[in-house]
Amino acid sequence: MHRKALLACLGILAATQAVAQSWPARPVRVVVPFPAGGPADVLGRVMAMRYSEALKQQFVVDNRPGANGNIGAALVAKAPADGYTIMFATTGPLALNRLMYKSTPYDPLRDFAPVSLFADMPLIVVANQTLPLKSLQEMIVYARANPGKVSYSSPGNGSMAHLTAELIQRSTGIRLTHVPYKGSAPALTDFLGGAVNVAMDLASTYIPHLNGGKVRALAITTATRFAPLPDVPTVIEAGVPGYQAAGWFGIVGPAGMPRTAVTQINTLSNAWLASRDGTNRLRDMGARPIGGSPADLGAFVRSELTKWRPVVEPIAATTQ
Numbered sequence: 001m002h003r004k005a006l007l008a009c010l011g012i013l014a015a016t017q018a019v020a021q022s023w024p025a026r027p028v029r030v031v032v033p034f035p036a037g038g039p040a041d042v043l044g045r046v047m048a049m050r051y052s053e054a055l056k057q058q059f060v061v062d063n064r065p066g067a068n069g070n071i072g073a074a075l076v077a078k079a080p081a082d083g084y085t086i087m088f089a090t091t092g093p094l095a096l097n098r099l100m101y102k103s104t105p106y107d108p109l110r111d112f113a114p115v116s117l118f119a120d121m122p123l124i125v126v127a128n129q130t131l132p133l134k135s136l137q138e139m140i141v142y143a144r145a146n147p148g149k150v151s152y153s154s155p156g157n158g159s160m161a162h163l164t165a166e167l168i169q170r171s172t173g174i175r176l177t178h179v180p181y182k183g184s185a186p187a188l189t190d191f192l193g194g195a196v197n198v199a200m201d202l203a204s205t206y207i208p209h210l211n212g213g214k215v216r217a218l219a220i221t222t223a224t225r226f227a228p229l230p231d232v233p234t235v236i237e238a239g240v241p242g243y244q245a246a247g248w249f250g251i252v253g254p255a256g257m258p259r260t261a262v263t264q265i266n267t268l269s270n271a272w273l274a275s276r277d278g279t280n281r282l283r284d285m286g287a288r289p290i291g292g293s294p295a296d297l298g299a300f301v302r303s304e305l306t307k308w309r310p311v312v313e314p315i316a317a318t319t320q
Helices: 002-022 039-055 067-077 091-100 136-145 160-172 184-192 203-209 259-274 276-285 294-319
Strands: 028-032 059-063 085-090 112-127 151-154 177-180 198-202 216-220 246-254
Touching (some): 039 085, 039 184, 039 246, 039 259, 067 085, 067 246, 085 112, 091 160, 091 294, 112 203, 112 259, 112 294, 136 160, 136 216, 151 160, 160 198, 160 294, 184 198, 184 203, 198 203, 246 259
Parallel strands (some): 028 085, 151 177, 151 198
Antiparallel strands (some): 085 246, 112 198, 112 216, 112 246
């Protein structure tokens, strides 16, 4: 009996090694757990094209939106750990959803193999023409006088944009009306159409719409001003001391993903981030390249969970 079990284990090991050595022998699915058109989708498609070109195999983006990325993330967590399913995602499904929701169908530390920390970018607070707001200070004053009458969109409950707004409210004593969407693209569409007054999301979503005059940037969420938008003040400058938040992107696969696949994707990602094309593309989107090893991503996720736990859990308790 023991001999049969040993032979079976050796057979599985040999098959796994053969798969790893020939990877990728067929198309690889790149799950983006948000709708098409948002920042994660745009960057995910750029990287899928780079992987396809370098490895001579198709990397196909598969948008699986819903539940602030939980639907797509759960799909990846439960996928075979053979290197043929990876995920390009953001802060929520890679870390903070675990704190925001009472339960998630996956654990970001246990169920994912970290591949690469990719990039980060500030969030932005913007207003449209439905209200005459020219600054975050004006929004705070108006919202204080009109509790609940200022509506804002976000890509979903528990998203970094949602947390950004919740922190502003808690820090200033105002009350806004949250309108969550299933991703950045539909939130942008409704904001531009005037369905909500204000939007909060990654800066890259709204930078292309700032020049026409119909969308006004009220504030940036990082501690210092944002180089692509030097005239836009920070939330701190608007009178919220110590405020700082940023969204980030990372690449993971199911736990147990072959090391060969992890290494190749990580190497290609780091090379693109360091290239002129990568640097320019991210700069145009308002992002900052990060990169690093798979271990760096794992450590970063753990640090984010530690950092945000005391902030997110009280919010989660009042918003679920």
